[in-house]
Amino acid sequence: MRELLFAGTAVTRPGAVGALYRHAPGGDWEVVTDLPAENGVQAITPHPLRDNVVYAATRKGVYRSTDAGTSWHRLEVTEEQVQFWSIVVSPHDPDVLFAGTAPVGFHRSDDGGETWKKCGATHPERYEISFGGSRVMRIAFHPTDPAILYAASEINGFFVSEDGGESWRPEIEGLSKLAALPALKNTELTDDDTEGMFDGHSVCTTPAEPDAVFYICRLGIFKTTDRGKSFQDLEVGKQAPFNYTRDCRVVAGNPRSLFACFSISSRSDAGALFRSPDLGVTWHRAGPPENAKSTVMGFGTHVSDPGGLVAVTRHGQVFSTVDGAETWTELQLPADAGDAFCGAIL
Numbered sequence: 001m002r003e004l005l006f007a008g009t010a011v012t013r014p015g016a017v018g019a020l021y022r023h024a025p026g027g028d029w030e031v032v033t034d035l036p037a038e039n040g041v042q043a044i045t046p047h048p049l050r051d052n053v054v055y056a057a058t059r060k061g062v063y064r065s066t067d068a069g070t071s072w073h074r075l076e077v078t079e080e081q082v083q084f085w086s087i088v089v090s091p092h093d094p095d096v097l098f099a100g101t102a103p104v105g106f107h108r109s110d111d112g113g114e115t116w117k118k119c120g121a122t123h124p125e126r127y128e129i130s131f132g133g134s135r136v137m138r139i140a141f142h143p144t145d146p147a148i149l150y151a152a153s154e155i156n157g158f159f160v161s162e163d164g165g166e167s168w169r170p171e172i173e174g175l176s177k178l179a180a181l182p183a184l185k186n187t188e189l190t191d192d193d194t195e196g197m198f199d200g201h202s203v204c205t206t207p208a209e210p211d212a213v214f215y216i217c218r219l220g221i222f223k224t225t226d227r228g229k230s231f232q233d234l235e236v237g238k239q240a241p242f243n244y245t246r247d248c249r250v251v252a253g254n255p256r257s258l259f260a261c262f263s264i265s266s267r268s269d270a271g272a273l274f275r276s277p278d279l280g281v282t283w284h285r286a287g288p289p290e291n292a293k294s295t296v297m298g299f300g301t302h303v304s305d306p307g308g309l310v311a312v313t314r315h316g317q318v319f320s321t322v323d324g325a326e327t328w329t330e331l332q333l334p335a336d337a338g339d340a341f342c343g344a345i346l
């Protein structure tokens with residue numbers, strides 16, 4: 001592990017910088033200048049097999065580095081005026097990529113990002129919200145069947161593809177059942193109290209249970225084994241003093257071990273990472289040792305080393321560990337950095 005850290009921010013207040021930041025051991029944070037100014041970096045994805053290749057999904061396009069983040073160039077995904085909020089590499093084929101957009105859309109590359117095609121997607125907007133249309137926050141592959149993929153959309157719920165990503169549909173049955181439960185009625189952006197269950201932030205799969213999908217939304221973590229027809233509430237709030245959840249990821253080399261980042265709300269003064277050794281049955285605090293001073297908005301795990309992890313908060317705290325959360329290092333992004341949304345470690 002080279003302990004190279006990356007953090008992505010977005011312009012969230014006057015004078016803030018939306019940018020991609022890179023930090024090498026012993027150095028300071030450096031702004032990547034190859035990306036447009038006043039950007040919003042929403043996802044940073046190291047390639048799982050190509051050591052120096054990293055992708056970034058931004059509100060102004062998709063970018064790729066082939067030298068461990070030193071330099072970047074734009075990939076020509078589409079001429080449409082869309083924002084990119086997610087990018088993922090297939091575990092079945094290292095040349096296959098998917099990128100998710102706002103408004104909801106999916107693009108596929110079969111050659112590592114050189115060329116792209118738009119996939120079909122049914123995406124009726126469920127809610128009228130102030131920040132515009134919904135967006136694809138995360139895409140995940142079925143661990144053993146390359147024909148099946150899943151996605152989480154903010155604020156349009158759970159999506160499924162059963163033809164290798166060629167077409168996508170929203171799966172609303174399971175989320176609607178949960179949203180009818182009194183304990184899971186929630187609204188922040190609209191007058192519709194089903195809103196909270198459809199505020200999707202992430203999806204996660206694991207080879208330890210290939211047909212299981214973990215769906216992450218503002219109300220916690222929910223598990224489906226029937227592609228969204230029904231969901232089980234993992235009730236994380238019973239084991240953590242938080243339940244607002246932004247992300248959940250499997251640890252490299254340990255497919256039964258999950259990390260998740262919990263906070264109080266989308267804008268709060270506390271948050272932490274928790275770890276489950278048993279696919280979400282039990283959770284314990286993994287760090288950092290002190291509460292984050294604002295909502296933990298995202299984190300990244302190293303693609304091959306189970307010891308590597310980096311987490312970012314709205315107010316620019318960056319926490320990293322290289323020993324599996326035994327010890328942590330805190331770094332602060334520059335004062336003018338916008339809210340941090342994503343992080344990665346090489």
